[in-house]
Amino acid sequence: MKAREHILGKIQRALEVDPSHDAARRRAVAERLQRHGRHTVPARGQLPDEERIALFRRMLEAVAGTTGRVTSRAEVPTALAAHLEARGLPLRLRRGSDPRLEEMPWERAGALEVATGPAEDGDTAGLVYAFAGIAETGTSVAVSGADNPTTLSFLPEEAIILVDADTIAGDMETVLSALRTRYGTALPRTVNFITGPSRSADIEQTLLLGAHGPRALHVLIVG
Amino acid sequence: MDVTSPAFKENAARALDDAQLQRALGNIRHGFVEKRRVAADALPEFEQLRDEAKAIKDHTLAHLDLYLEAFCETVEARGGTVTFAETAYDARRAVLDICREHEAKTVTKAKSMVSEEIELNRYLKKKGIAPVETDLGEYILQIRDEAPSHIIAPAIHLNRDQIEADFRRVHTHLPNERDLAEPATLLGEARTILRQKFLTADVGVTGANFLVAETGSAVIVTNEGNADLTQSLPKVHIVVASIEKVVPTLEDAATLLRVLARSATGQDMSVYTTMATGPRREGDPDGPEAFHVVLVDNGRSGMIGTDFQEMLRCIRCGACMNHCPVYHAVGGHTYGWVYPGPMGSVLTPSLVGVDQAGQLPNASTFCGRCESVCPVRIPLPKLMRHWREDEFARHLQPRAARTGLGAWAFLARRPRAYRMLTGLAARALSLAGGTKGRLSSLPLAGGWTKHRDLPAPAPRTFMADWKARRGA
Structure with missing residues (x-):
């Protein structure tokens, strides 16, 4: 506690603040935290629906992610089985208990084995349902919890993210507002804001995929 | 980390003669600069975002005490704890105490410059706790027992063959005849080894790019995903961050993120941007059970209210060093402490003292490229000039430099004598340059001409030329 008082006291003296007559500064801070105003939002993502989705895919593919699209959730299991097969990966994946995932017709995906829970060492593919997408940068936004455990996006060899088409926003700020609406403060x-598969350029600035996280990222747009 | 900044000259001479290093430094000139330019050009709002990023930081610093208080409140409301640390010792001690409280034996670490500053690894090791760096570059440096030479590309001073030799030396459990000729095979080997470390660590330590007062979140950016495995697998997540990392809101963080990745690596967005808030919630099947933030001052509060407050805007993108001709020539280790390049030349004297680091602000050509690319518009040349003045006022420079400056000042106050002497010098140097127009050696400037030729000046000074043209 003493260190906190010392440091804050030093800052106040350096700023020439008298803590007992500090109402104006306190108001300014409280107001800014309440208002959480936006700064310049790039025009890049401000597009009609289909163009926005196209931008999302283009931005993600530019950073070595792959994308696909299905028109409904019912098509997801077969699309995922086909994707894993095309990539030469074992026909198994792990997912959380998100109701949107629970309700999918997994039996249609034939040999696809689906395990649930947080990621385990040796998992080849992890599946999460994103909270939203950001077209501006091709970013998927995932939130932790039993529905979509965080480790599923990092431990398996391949990360697969489902993003509902109608949650793909033009910019980051729209998603921040949606988070606030859903979770308050x-x-x-x-x-997690995820923009492509894991990479490193630490050896002679040579770009390599799959540093510690997934070697590949596939985003399947739903709707 | 031991400060070798007073030996800058010797360090620089060694760096210039180091062929391995010179080869490695070529990668910076060709990579970062072009990537940043392309990313900045692709975003029409980039310059405006830089102005806003600067304003966000200025506002926060002017209310830093209040935003730190707000941050503490929100972290605690989410079930985390905050520890303030006045000194480097207090900070590493705070981390150790948390580790001991959880009976930790091993710690995984994501890259964090402030943890270098507080010498966390050395301390934990001494106290019987094994820290493991997980960023690929930092891991390479840890097995070499070396410090980072760049704030975002820590192993930029190394070449592939050096790393191969280190892996063969340290990973003795693997077959000797294995093929490590490609960077990808080196990465694969590190990935396999570190995977086990991630899965068994008791505590994960990360830095933070931003701390959000509104939500009590630590925003952590990586491309490898190592910070995410570091913070989501062990039962404890410790964030070590300096006090100026705090920003008011998520929107403020968003604007700063837009300029950070573009300035650093030329990416629109780093691969993984993670907001970590408190420990895992009831029902969460993964994530840490405890969340601690250690807020490090270590000299920063002393910069507030001074000329150097502007330096606290720094978001550690590395653009200034990527664009610095001095850094390009001598690399990061030459600067002799944690922070190299122009930002280090301003920050190091503030944190370790100008008496130790006075040579750093002198190691600048004042070309101004650093300021021109700084995402938060820190006037780095101006701040280096402040340090030079401070150093002069405190009589810290060697006698030769003071005498030289004194002689120059004497002449500068006597324009006629100054013009006559510079006119003579220009003519003499121009003649000496001959038809090549270059001088390969020069008395009193051997340090300069040893590694490159000095272009000979025009035979007439600008003033003389101007006068002649006006007369004509």
Whole structure:
């Protein structure tokens, strides 16, 4: 506690603040935290629906992600089985208990084995349902919890993310507002903004995929 | 980390003669600069975003005490704890105490410059806790027992063959005849080894790019995903961050993120941007059970209210060093402490003292490229000039430099003598340059001409030329 008082006291003296006559500064801070105003939002993502979705796919593919699209949730299991097969991966994946995932007709996907829960060492593919997408940068936004455990996006060899087409926003700010609407100020433990598969350029600035996280990222747009 | 900044000159001479290093430094000139330019050009709003990023930081610093208080409140409301640390010792001690409280034996770490500053690894090791760096570059440096030479590309001073030799030396459990000729095979080997470390660590330590007062979140950016495995697998997540990392709101963080990745690596967005808020919630099947933030001052509060407050805007993108001709020539280790390049030349004297680091702000050509690319518009050349003045006022420079400056000042106040002497010098150097127009050696400037030729000046000074033309 003493360190906190020392540091804050030093800052106040340096700023020439008298803590007992500090109402104006306190108001300014409270107001800014309440208002959480937006700064310049790039025009890039401000597009009609289909063009926005196209931008999302283009931006993600530019950073080595792959994308696909299905018209309804019922098509997801077969689309995922086909994707894993095309990539030469074992026909199994792990997912959380998101009701949208629970309700899918997994039996249609034939040999696809679907496990649930947080990721385990040796998992080849992890599946999460995104909270939203951001067209501006090709980013998927996932939130932690039993519905979609965080580790599913990081531990398996391949990360697969489902993004509902109508949640793909033009910009990051729209998604921040949606998070606030859904969770208030109590954000989930982890909010992940994911833009492509894991990479490193630490060896001679040579870009390599699959540093620690997934070697590949596939985003399947639903709707 | 030991400060070798007073030996800058010797460090620089060694760096210039180091063929391996010079080869590696070529990668910066060709990579980062072009990537940043392309990313900035692709976003029409980029310059405006830089102005806003600067304003966000200025506002926060002017209310830093209040935003730190707000951040503490929100972290605690989400079930986390905040510890303030006045010094480097207090900070590493705070991390150790948390580790001991949880009976930790091993700690995974994501890349964090402030953890270098507080010498966390050395301390934990001494206290019987094994820290493992998980960023690929930092892992390479840890097995070499070396410090980072760049704030975002820590192993930029190394070449592939050096890394191969280190892996063969340290990973002795693997067959000797394995093929490590490609960077990808090196990465694969590190990935396999670190995977086990991630899965068994008791505590994960990360830095933070931003701390959000509104939500109590730590925003952590990586491309590898190592910070995410570091913070989501162990039962404890410790964030070590300096006090100026706090920003008011999520929207403020969003604007800063837009300029950060573009300035650093030329990406529109880093691969993984993660907002971590408190420990795992009831019903969460993964994530840490405890969340601690250690807020490090270590000299920063002393910069507030001074000329150097502007330096606290820095978001550690590395653009200034990527564009610095001095950094390109001598690399990061030459600067002798944690922070190299122009930002280090301003920050290091603030944090370790100008008496130790006075040579750093002198190691600048004042070309101004650093300021021109700084996403938060820190006037780095101006701040380096402040340090030079401070150093001069405190009589810290060597006698030769003071005498030289004194002689120059004497002449500068006597324009006629100054013009006559510079006119003579220009003519003499121009003649000496001959038809090549270059000088390969020069008395009193051997340090310069040893590594490159000095272009010979025009035979007439600008003033003389101007006068002649006006007369004509």
